[in-house]
Amino acid sequence: MSANRPADAGRQMNPDRQGGHTVTGNRPVPEQSGLERPVLDVRNLIKTYGAGETAVHALRGVSLTVQRGDYVAIMGSSGSGKSTLMNILGCLDIPTSGRYLLDGVDVSRLSDRQLALVRNRRIGFVFQSFNLIPRTSALSNVELPLAYAGLKSAERRRRARAALALVGLADRENHEPNQLSGGQQQRVAVARALVTAPALVLADEPTGNLDTQSTADVLGVLDRLNRSGRTIVLITHEPDVAEHARRLIRLVDGRIVQDARQAPLPQPRHLAQAVDA
Structure with a gap:
């Protein structure tokens, strides 16, 4: 992973300070308290594969913020950049440029060991294959x-x-x-x-291999989890699945072309209960 790290990520930093958060041992610690910061804060993400005439521009300046307790569906056809964005949000890949804060932590400045801790403790993954x-x-x-x-x-x-x-x-x-x-x-x-108890549940086509009844069962579970205060980002190409989310984001050719609120955010008291749980 370090071979693909952005050019500024290797600059020497104070060993106790990285990217706006404190590092204790190998564990990144955000500075803001739980309800004061968004779970996701993505700023001008660019991801390019290759160079020159053969370069593939998977993401072209994507910016978005996901507040605690939201339920966001990201839609797009093949080649839209949604899988690339999912991999970056899940700390499975890094952007060519741009900034990504996960639960207040600037992940672009973390070591591989710290990234592994972030994936284990702050992100809950649900994939199409179980x-x-x-x-x-x-x-x-x-x-x-x-x-x-x-x-x-x-x-x-x-x-x-x-x-x-x-x-x-x-x-x-x-x-x-x-x-x-x-x-x-x-x-x-x-x-x-x-x-x-992750900050984020990241679901990549979670119903892609399921029949109609099983799809309804899994979506019902995700709906209940979000109502209890869990933050969910779901990647899908199915409109009926995306309808369950509170917010819909649509990608085309690596850019956000639609960002629509489908239902309001939960009340702060519900979020406080989820953070304390």
Whole structure:
């Protein structure tokens, strides 16, 4: 990843200060308190692959802010730049230029180790493919991010059971993936995304492999999670899926061409409860 880091990211900095936040050990710490900052603050993101006449301009100056508790759908056809944007928002790729603050942290200035911590603790990923470990129980699959974070077994189990209960699968904790329907497997994946209490749930085509009923089940879970104060960014090409979001952003050729509010943000008291949870 460091080979592709923007040119200014390698400048020498005070070891205790990076990009507007404090670094304690290997963990980035934002300066603003939870409700004062947006979850996402993206400023003039540009992503170019290659150079010269063969250069591909995947993102052309994308800027957006996502407030805590919002539910944003990002739509676009193939080649629109939505997958590139998703990878950058998920700290899986870096922009050619521009700035990205995640929960108050300027991620462009983090080391690879710090980025791994951000992905583990601040972002909950839900992908089109469920990415569950076969021949492993739903409970153990949900526990996995907590194991990476170094939590003790009893605490992992407690949190994983609570996450499965949130998605309506408390009675399926001992089932392996091949014993679950597609919709149930995706709900296990959602529980895994929630188990670290991330600042952001990032869902990339989460219903792409599901039938109509399973799609409704998964979207119902996401709706309930957002109503409880979770911040969700969903990548989709399906209008009926995007209708569930509070805000719709449409990309064309690497640019935002539509940014429409479909429903109001939740009240601050609900957000405070979500931050405290």
